[in-house]
Amino acid sequence: xxxxxxxxxxxxxxxxxxxxxxxxxxxxxxxxxxxxxxxxxxxxxxxxxxxxxxxxxxxxxxxxxxxxxxxxxxxxxxxxxxxxxxxxxxxxxxxxxxxxxxxxxxxxxxxxxxxxxxxxxxxxxxxxxxxxxxxxxxxxxxxxxxxxxxxxxxxxxxxxxxxxxxxxxxxxxxxxxxxxxxxxxxxxxxxxxxxxxxxxxxxxxxxxxxxxxxxxxxxxxxxxxxxxxxxxxxxxxxxxxxxxxxxxxxxxxxxxxxxxxxxxxxxxxxxxxxxxxxxxxxxxxxxxxxxxxxxxxxxxxxxxxxxxxxxxxxxxxxxxxxxxxxxxxxxxxxxxxxxxxxxxxxxxxxxxxxxxxxxxxxxxxxxxxxxxxxxxxxxxxxxxxxxxxxxxxxxxxxxxxxxxxxxxxxxxxxxxxxxxxxxxxxxxxxxxxxxxxxxxxxxxxxxxxxxxxxxxxxxxxxxxxxxxxxxxxxxxxxxxxxxxxxxxxxxxxxxxxxxxxxxxxxxxxxxxxxxxxxxxxxxxxxxxxxxxxxxxxxxxxxxxxxxxxxxxxxxxxxxxxxxxxxxxxxxxxxxxxxxxxxxxxxxxxxxxxxxxxxxxxxxxxxxxxxxxxxxxxxxxxxxxxxxxxxxxxxxxxxxxxxxxxxxxxxxxxxxxxxxxxxxxxxxxxxxxxxxxxxxxxxxxxx
Amino acid sequence: xxxxxxxxxxxxxxxxxxxxxxxxxxxxxxxxxxxxxxxxxxxxxxxxxxxxxxxxxxxxxxxxxxxxxxxxxxxxxxxxxxxxxxxxxxxxxxxxxxxxxxxxxxxxxxxxxxxxxxxxxxxxxxxxxxxxxxxxxxxxxxxxxxxxxxxxxxxxxxxxxxxxxx
Numbered sequence: 001x002x003x004x005x006x007x008x009x010x011x012x013x014x015x016x017x018x019x020x021x022x023x024x025x026x027x028x029x030x031x032x033x034x035x036x037x038x039x040x041x042x043x044x045x046x047x048x049x050x051x052x053x054x055x056x057x058x059x060x061x062x063x064x065x066x067x068x069x070x071x072x073x074x075x076x077x078x079x080x081x082x083x084x085x086x087x088x089x090x091x092x093x094x095x096x097x098x099x100x101x102x103x104x105x106x107x108x109x110x111x112x113x114x115x116x117x118x119x120x121x122x123x124x125x126x127x128x129x130x131x132x133x134x135x136x137x138x139x140x141x142x143x144x145x146x147x148x149x150x151x152x153x154x155x156x157x158x159x160x161x162x163x164x165x166x167x168x169x170x171x172x173x174x175x176x177x178x179x180x181x182x183x184x185x186x187x188x189x190x191x192x193x194x195x196x197x198x199x200x201x202x203x204x205x206x207x208x209x210x211x212x213x214x215x216x217x218x219x220x221x222x223x224x225x226x227x228x229x230x231x232x233x234x235x236x237x238x239x240x241x242x243x244x245x246x247x248x249x250x251x252x253x254x255x256x257x258x259x260x261x262x263x264x265x266x267x268x269x270x271x272x273x274x275x276x277x278x279x280x281x282x283x284x285x286x287x288x289x290x291x292x293x294x295x296x297x298x299x300x301x302x303x304x305x306x307x308x309x310x311x312x313x314x315x316x317x318x319x320x321x322x323x324x325x326x327x328x329x330x331x332x333x334x335x336x337x338x339x340x341x342x343x344x345x346x347x348x349x350x351x352x353x354x355x356x357x358x359x360x361x362x363x364x365x366x367x368x369x370x371x372x373x374x375x376x377x378x379x380x381x382x383x384x385x386x387x388x389x390x391x392x393x394x395x396x397x398x399x400x401x402x403x404x405x406x407x408x409x410x411x412x413x414x415x416x417x418x419x420x421x422x423x424x425x426x427x428x429x430x431x432x433x434x435x436x437x438x439x440x441x442x443x444x445x446x447x448x449x450x451x452x453x454x455x456x457x458x459x460x461x462x463x464x465x466x467x468x469x470x471x472x473x474x475x476x477x478x479x480x481x482x483x484x485x486x487x488x489x490x491x492x493x494x495x496x497x498x499x500x501x502x503x504x505x506x507x508x509x510x511x512x513x514x515x516x517x518x519x520x521x522x523x524x525x526x527x528x529x530x531x532x533x534x535x536x537x538x539x540x541x542x543x544x545x546x547x548x549x550x551x552x553x554x555x556x557x558x559x560x561x562x563x564x565x566x567x568x569x570x571x572x573x574x575x576x577x578x579x580x581x582x583x584x585x586x587x588x589x590x591x592x593x594x595x596x597x598x599x600x601x602x603x604x605x606x607x608x609x610x611x612x613x614x615x616x617x618x619x620x621x622x623x624x625x626x627x628x629x630x631x632x633x634x635x636x637x638x639x640x641x642x643x644x645x646x647x648x649x650x651x652x653x654x655x656x657x658x659x660x661x662x663x664x665x666x667x668x669x670x671x672x673x674x675x676x677x678x679x680x681x682x683x684x685x686x
Numbered sequence: 687x688x689x690x691x692x693x694x695x696x697x698x699x700x701x702x703x704x705x706x707x708x709x710x711x712x713x714x715x716x717x718x719x720x721x722x723x724x725x726x727x728x729x730x731x732x733x734x735x736x737x738x739x740x741x742x743x744x745x746x747x748x749x750x751x752x753x754x755x756x757x758x759x760x761x762x763x764x765x766x767x768x769x770x771x772x773x774x775x776x777x778x779x780x781x782x783x784x785x786x787x788x789x790x791x792x793x794x795x796x797x798x799x800x801x802x803x804x805x806x807x808x809x810x811x812x813x814x815x816x817x818x819x820x821x822x823x824x825x826x827x828x829x830x831x832x833x834x835x836x837x838x839x840x841x842x843x844x845x846x847x848x849x850x851x852x
Contacts, residue, residue: 348815349816361809361812373798384794391780392785392786395784398794
């Protein structure tokens with residue numbers, strides 16, 4: 001099967017090469033058969049990548065330890081569930097998995113638009129084939145996942161061997177979220193290839209009209225949604241597995257995932273300027289280009305080892321390939337832009353400084369500043385080494401200090417933007433729109449203060465969250481009131497109807513609401529508490545309102561590991577609440593161990609309990625307990641964000657005109673004795 | 687402004703979150719939070735280092751050793767500044783968890799401010815330029831007053847539709 005997979009991969013490379021070169025020839029000659037064959041080759045590439053990926057999965061499932069990658073990342077006792085995760089747990093597999101997800105996108109695009117956008121699609125096909133070609137080059141010639149296991153012999157060559165068992169999967173990856181976090185994050189990264197392809201294709205083809213921007217926006221939203229889910233799942237995994245009580249540590253890999261997310265967010269806002277007002281075309285195209293380049297840069301940062309990272313399981317020396325690819329992309333984008341920049345001529349005109357347009361400009365400014373600040377902070381250790389010869393560390397405290405004010409500024413704009421009208425906002429309407437939310441925000445701040453919140457940033461954050469939430473409720477209320485007056489439906493039905501009529505707008509508000517919830521959760525970090533103690537069996541530890549009693553310890557033998565558990569009874573205000581079982585797992589195959597945190601989670605706070613190990617000197621177990629307020633709001637907020645994005649992707653339920661029979665005036669009926677059929681226009685829905 | 691920002695994540699981190707660790711004081715951890723864990727696996731602060739790939743996924747042994755060293759310095763009666771200096775002397779400038787606010791490190795702190803100031807200036811310039819641009823008015827007049835061409839009317843209707851739907 002390894003030969004089969006390897007063959008599929010090389011064939012995919014050949015087809016991608018044809019789709020790329022043949023596609024360029026098709027664009028030049030405009031020969032319909034050539035166009036069709038290039039597209040078919042593009043589809044074949046995807047089929048072959050699927051085949052290669054399934055072959056690798058099959059090798060894991062059948063414990064084929066003659067393949068080096070399988071030996072390094074699996075073992076016989078590993079559950080089938082985690083054998084799927086083993087696919088992307090190392091360099092070679094994760095690059096193949098990248099190609100796989102990209103292929104899913106590519107085949108969707110090629111099939112969806114096979115009979116549409118005839119002028120644009122050959123360009124799109126070539127660009128997508130070019131990106132696939134790069135990843136297939138790496139998977140075939142630099143980091144092949146199908147490389148056979150070999151040992152050096154006396155003659156200086158390698159003998160092929162097969163091992164009885166593998167080295168096992170990294171313990172920290174043996175967690176259910178690890179099976180869904182990387183696919184989501186990778187789907188985000190790879191998904192940004194599609195908007196990039198559409199934007200670059202439109203520029204190269206000088207595609208008339210604004211349709212490409214609608215296509216670009218839709219695919220950006222899909223990628224953005226995956227990226228958001230991926231980032232949040234990663235944060236949750238770090239929280240639930242690593243045992244440090246937090247979920248975001250500003251690690252370079254985390255930062256790398258945030259960069260395209262920030263520029264993607266900026267694009268999703270500024271694209272409205274182009275759709276509504278024909279403005280900022282150059283900016284939008286470059287935002288799409290930048291987002292894609294940041295995806296590649298992120299991969300470069302995390303895989304080249306130029307910056308140290310906790311994600312040590314995915315590093316190697318293929319960075320140079322990514323540098324080369326990044327330079328090629330930049331070159332192509334610059335060339336396309338300078339050749340066709342007149343195509344992007346915008347109708348930039350600002351009627352008033354107090355308008356939706358201005359708020360979007362500032363929104364883009366803050367997002368871009370945050371992006372560049374995170375990027376330069378991440379790369380600063382490398383710069384300092386270049387210029388001074390010694391490396392200067394840039395850790396979490398730096399990123400917090402820089403990004404907290406920017407985050408709050410963004411939250412403020414999240415509330416202000418929707419309240420401002422396009423073109424110009426009158427003083428009257430400003431008063432009308434802002435009065436309620438501002439009062440609510442101030443009241444929220446005062447309540448927070450009276451409840452004892454003294455951390456300045458947390459207080460501002462709570463206040464802004466109330467302000468933004470009120471603006472959203474106000475927008476729904478105003479719209480639903482009109483619908484309700486016309487249809488006499490309930491408030492909930494009116495809100496649903498309203499949302500379905502303009503999914504983008506109200507889906508966007510739901511996303512904002514999710515972000516408000518996330519920010520409430522983030523603000524909760526200002527009140528974290530923690531305590532660590534060596535705890536003999538039968539003794540207790542106190543934190544906040546909780547008292548934890550270590551009842552006993554036990555050991556359970558699982559298929560792939562041995563777990564040492566603490567059996568902890570939790571009491572709140574002297575009453576038993578629940579039992580928690582924090583554990584440490586020891587994996588004999590690779591001589592590694594990992595923690596399994598026990599969490600009692602409520603909307604108010606998380607009680608987070610870690611079994612931190614046994615002190616070898618006195619043989620006492622160490623317990624580490626945290627109280628992390630409001631963390632659940634982050635996860636629930638994330639779900640609301642996803643829900644809002646899905647709503648925004650649903651097409652509007654268009655108001656259509658239908659013919660309906662109505663009652664004729666009674667006088668007419670009486671006079672003629674016949675009721676005439678009268679046609680009136682009534683609003684309906686398709 | 688969707689989405690606000692995940693990047694503010696560690697945001698609102700506790701400058702003075704209460705730590706009552708068994709064998710180290712609040713002061714030890716406050717000093718430890720200004721020093722980077724020298725385990726070479728990450729950029730975390732000592733005492734907060736739980737990096738993947740360490741001895742096990744949990745508190746990092748190197749960080750624990752560093753905290754014990756800080757404890758020893760405190761026991762000798764050293765001030766916070768003296769402890770920091772002693773630790774930097776031992777581990778080198780790399781042990782600062784955030785860039786120093788002097789020398790080349792100052793640049794790291796100035797960069798975000800420069801981005802924000804530069805970006806704001808750019809936005810203001812752009813807004814001023816866009817404000818100055820004249821509005822193109824296309825209309826045909828007749829004896830009855832101003833008449834609008836059907837094309838312009840259609841365009842205006844389309845624009846009004848676009849701009850009022852959201």
